[in-house]
Amino acid sequence: MHVEQISVFLENKSGRLSEVTAILAEAGVNIRALALADTSDFGVLRLIVDDKDKAVSTLKDNGFTVGKTEVLAVEVQDRPGGLNNILDILKSNSINVEYMYAYVRHTGENAVMIFRFDNIAAAIEVLTNEGIAILEGEKLYAL
Amino acid sequence: MIYNMEYETMPREALEAIQLRRLQSTVERVFANVPFYREKFKETKVSPADIRSVADLRRLPFTTKQDLRDNYPFGMFAVPMDHVVRIHASSGTTGQPTVVGYTARDIKTWAELMARALMAGGADRGDIIHNAYGYGLFTGGLGVHYGAEMLGASVIPVSGGNTRRQVMIMKDFGPTIITATPSYALHLAEVAEEMGVSFKDLKFKFGIFGAEPWSETMRTEIERKLNIVAVDIYGLSEVMGPGVAIECKEAKSGLHVFEDHFIPEIINPDTLETLPYGETGELVFTTITKEAFPVIRYRTRDICSLTPEPCICGRSHLRMSRVTGRSDDMLIIRGVNVFPSQIESVLMDMEGVTPHYQLVVDREGALDILTVRVEVGEGMFSDEVKKLQAVEKHISKNIKELLGVSAKVKLVEPKGIARSEGKAVRVIDNRKL
Numbered sequence: 252m253h254v255e256q257i258s259v260f261l262e263n264k265s266g267r268l269s270e271v272t273a274i275l276a277e278a279g280v281n282i283r284a285l286a287l288a289d290t291s292d293f294g295v296l297r298l299i300v301d302d303k304d305k306a307v308s309t310l311k312d313n314g315f316t317v318g319k320t321e322v323l324a325v326e327v328q329d330r331p332g333g334l335n336n337i338l339d340i341l342k343s344n345s346i347n348v349e350y351m352y353a354y355v356r357h358t359g360e361n362a363v364m365i366f367r368f369d370n371i372a373a374a375i376e377v378l379t380n381e382g383i384a385i386l387e388g389e390k391l392y393a394l
Numbered sequence: 395m396i397y398n399m400e401y402e403t404m405p406r407e408a409l410e411a412i413q414l415r416r417l418q419s420t421v422e423r424v425f426a427n428v429p430f431y432r433e434k435f436k437e438t439k440v441s442p443a444d445i446r447s448v449a450d451l452r453r454l455p456f457t458t459k460q461d462l463r464d465n466y467p468f469g470m471f472a473v474p475m476d477h478v479v480r481i482h483a484s485s486g487t488t489g490q491p492t493v494v495g496y497t498a499r500d501i502k503t504w505a506e507l508m509a510r511a512l513m514a515g516g517a518d519r520g521d522i523i524h525n526a527y528g529y530g531l532f533t534g535g536l537g538v539h540y541g542a543e544m545l546g547a548s549v550i551p552v553s554g555g556n557t558r559r560q561v562m563i564m565k566d567f568g569p570t571i572i573t574a575t576p577s578y579a580l581h582l583a584e585v586a587e588e589m590g591v592s593f594k595d596l597k598f599k600f601g602i603f604g605a606e607p608w609s610e611t612m613r614t615e616i617e618r619k620l621n622i623v624a625v626d627i628y629g630l631s632e633v634m635g636p637g638v639a640i641e642c643k644e645a646k647s648g649l650h651v652f653e654d655h656f657i658p659e660i661i662n663p664d665t666l667e668t669l670p671y672g673e674t675g676e677l678v679f680t681t682i683t684k685e686a687f688p689v690i691r692y693r694t695r696d697i698c699s700l701t702p703e704p705c706i707c708g709r710s711h712l713r714m715s716r717v718t719g720r721s722d723d724m725l726i727i728r729g730v731n732v733f734p735s736q737i738e739s740v741l742m743d744m745e746g747v748t749p750h751y752q753l754v755v756d757r758e759g760a761l762d763i764l765t766v767r768v769e770v771g772e773g774m775f776s777d778e779v780k781k782l783q784a785v786e787k788h789i790s791k792n793i794k795e796l797l798g799v800s801a802k803v804k805l806v807e808p809k810g811i812a813r814s815e816g817k818a819v820r821v822i823d824n825r826k827l
Contacts, residue, residue, distance in 0.1 A: 258777035260770045262807050288779045293770075293805050295779055314809045316770045320777045349778055367777065 252375050253321040254388045255303050256365065259296040260316040263289060271296060271310065278309040283392065284365055286352035299324075299354065299365060301392050321371055324354060324391045326361040326384035334364065337383060344377040346370065356394040358384075363391070395518060397510040397545070401654045402709045406702075409710060412654055413448050416682035421445050421454070424688050427472040430465055431690060451657060451680060452668050456691045459492060462632065467493040473686050483531045484631045484731060491531070494631050495686040501540065503683055504634055507652050508541020511640035514650065514707070515625040516600030517571045519546035524569035524598075526578055527605065528554040528729070533635030534605050538573045541637060547571070554578065554729075557585045564596055572601040575729040576608040576616060576624075580760030583619040593621045600643060602627050604636060606726040607717050613646075626716060632692055633679045639714055645706050648713030655683045658714060659691070660700050663721040674699045676721045677714065695722045723821060725755060727762045730799045734820045737766060737801075740792050746773030747789065752811045757825040764801040766793065769808045 261267045268287070275282060284299040300306045303319070310317045327333045341348060347369055354363035363386060368374040378385060386394075396402050404412075422442045424431040435441060438455045445451070462470055471478065479498050483491040496504065517523060523542045527534030535553055542549035550569055552560055560582060563569075572579065579601060586593060601620060604627035616624045628649050629636035638656055639649035651658045656679050660669045663676040677694045681687075697719040702712045725732045734753055741749045748771035756763045766789065774785050786803040793801045811819070 256777070258775075260775055260782075260805070260807060262810060267807075290779060290783065293782065295777055295782065297777055314807070316772055316775045316808055318772065318775045318777055 252323070252385055252387060253371060254299060254324045254365070254386070254391055256320045256322045256367070257298050257300065257303055257307055257310075258318045258320060259298070259310060261287075261294045261296055263291065263293050267294075268296065270313075271315070274309055274313050275300065275306055278305055280306045280309070283356070284352060284354045286350070286365075288350065297350075297352070297367075299391070320367065323366045323368065323371065323374060323378070324386040325364050325366055325378060326358055326386065327364050329357065329360060329362045333362070337364075337378070340377060340381050340383070341374070344373075346374050346377055354391070354394075358386070358394060363394070395513050396708065397513040398506065402510060402650075402652075402711065404654070404710055406710055409653055410448055413657055413682060414445075416654075417448060417451065417657065417680065418442065418445050420680070420682050420684075420688050421690070423685075424472055424690060428470060428688075430461065430470060448657065451659070451691065454680075454690050456666065456678065456693050457689050458693050459632070459695075462492045466491075468495065470689075471495050471686055472688055473497055478686050480536075482533045482536075482631050482635065484533075492632060494533075497685040500634075500685050500687075503655065504537060504637060505540035505544040507634070507655060508537055508637040509545040510541075510652065511627055511637045512538070512541055512545050512547065512571070512573075512602065514640045514642045514709075515571075515602040515627070516623060516643045517542070517545060517547055517602075521547040521571050521599075522567060522569040522597075523547050523549045523571045523573060524552055524560075524564060524567075525549055526552055526554055526560060526572065526574035526582070527636070532729075533629070533631045534575075534729070537629070537635035537637060538602075557582060558589065561586045561589050561591050564598075565591055568597040570597050570599050572598055572620070572622070573627075574601070574603060575605045576603040576612050577606060577728060577757075577760050577762060579603055579616050579620060579624075580612070583616075584759055593619065596621075598622045600625070602640075604628055605729045607719075609716070628714065628717070630694060630696075632687075632689060633681060633694070634684065638679070642705065642707035642709060648701060648705075648715055650705070650707075650709045650711040650713055651700075653711045656681055658700055658712070660698070661693075663693075663695075671700050671702050671712075674715075674718070677717075693721075695720050695724060697721055725753065725764075725821065725823065727755065727764050727799050730797065732764070732797055732799055736797055737793065740796055741768065741789065744789065744792065746771070747785070748773070748808075750808070750811060752820060752822065754822045755825055762825065764799060765804055766790075766801045767804050767806045767811060769810055770805045771808065 281301040349367040478495040480496040529535030601624045625641040629638040639651040659678040660675040669675045677696045696717040698715045750769035752767040754765040789803045
């Protein structure tokens with residue numbers, strides 16, 4: 252059900268992000284979605300890529316600290332209130348969203364959002380019960 | 395003014411005779427009462443009877459901070475605990491400070507030496523002493539306090555911190571002498587200025603500053619900003635506390651070591667050879683009157699030189715130069731001793747935290763700022779920023795609890811810490827003293 256996201260620790264200084272993208276470009280890894288959270292000192296880059304194993308090993312070889320996290324790729328209706336509908340469902344079931352960001356591709360009529368939950372199993376159950384589509388890794392990368 | 399004219403101006407020959415008698419008695423006492431010294435003397439094949447001149451001191455083995463730690467807490471005491479009336483401790487590695495003890499006579503000796511030091515720095519009966527050294531396990535506060543009382547001055551035990559209140563007290567109580575770490579004195583000056591209080595309107599005449607290294611440039615700055623004459627005081631808890639050596643206000647050139655109680659030597663820290671007067675090396679002290687916690691050839695790790703040149707103040711005791719550095723990697727942050735190894739053990743004790751770190755010390759205004767840079771390993775990494783920030787806070791809290799010093803923790807990328815010749819650079823000290 253879930254998708255594996257990789258995260259990279261970055262010091263907050265110029266050129267660090269482009270260093271990551273250059274390493275991935277050279278390894279032939281395609282970035283499908285990306286979000287950066289930062290503080291005044293450091294940032295955490297979150298990535299969905301088409302070849303996560305290659306991305307992780309290449310980044311580690313280049314001295315980066317890399318982590319892997321399970322996230323959900325959730326289909327969101329591409330109309331006003333689409334995202335709100337999902338967040339309402341999560342809220343009424345007391346599911347906490349740690350963070351979320353948009354995926355670049357559409358499924359056709361729906362947008363795709365990447366969600367990070369602290370309790371991923373509960374989130375899958377609630378969303379599935381409500382008929383919300385969750386995309387698996389293979390399907391997501393194939394979009 | 396000289397507090398103890400007889401002893402402080404004693405001709406060197408007479409002084410050396412007293413030193414020898416006191417040294418012999420100390421060596422006999424530690425041999426009889428402290429298993430550590432007995433074993434060490436036997437190992438180096440030296441016995442108390444071998445000490446026939448002050449120069450024979452060189453035959454005795456050295457004592458190091460590690461020896462004190464190995465005998466934590468009371469193993470180095472030379473008297474039974476029912477003779478010990480006071481205990482102090484200096485900051486140490488995780489849960490293991492260096493513990494020192496004092497008999498009633500030791501406290502009296504210490505008070506006299508501090509009274510001598512205060513008077514050498516310009517204080518007298520009738521003065522009001524604003525004592526901003528920290529009170530507690532640290533020897534600074536209570537050391538100055540007892541000396542001030544013995545001198546007959548009025549002492550304000552204001553201790554460290556709460557700076558705005560200190561400025562109010564300085565304004566309202568009219569103290570004439572200030573005792574503090576030099577960096578805190580400058581901080582006081584800044585806060586006073588912010589509060590619109592000018593030191594020119596205060597009654598201060600002299601300041602006695604120590605517990606951390608400072609320079610002639612800082613002296614000039616302190617004297618100008620506080621409108622006083624500033625002198626340097628030296629001491630360490632392992633030897634006694636503040637009042638081991640003091641600059642006289644007349645010369646302000648080197649600190650007189652109270653040689654009727656301590657014998658200083660300068661050694662080459664690598665070869666351990668004793669160096670002649672004038673040469674720079676590591677300062678070593680032997681206490682010759684301490685009862686509860688005598689030390690034999692204690693290696694202070696402080697780098698300085700000694701001169702027997704007569705001084706215009708009339709004191710015959712030789713002078714040590716300002717301490718210019720350390721023969722180990724100890725840092726003094728706002729008066730607190732910090733070893734990089736202590737930070738390392740704090741990090742090692744935390745699950746998932748790598749022991750790859752670097753200490754950066756800056757001086758912002760008058761205060762030392764310690765930043766601990768820690769490399770982010772996989773064990774502590776998270777995709778959530780708040781968890782990483784919690785790690786930073788946690789490290790900072792543990793450092794504060796165990797070392798007593800506030801540090802800003804900054805996470806850095808692996809290999810983010812410069813390595814020279816494969817060895818990590820652990821300390822970057824940007825303070826311009």
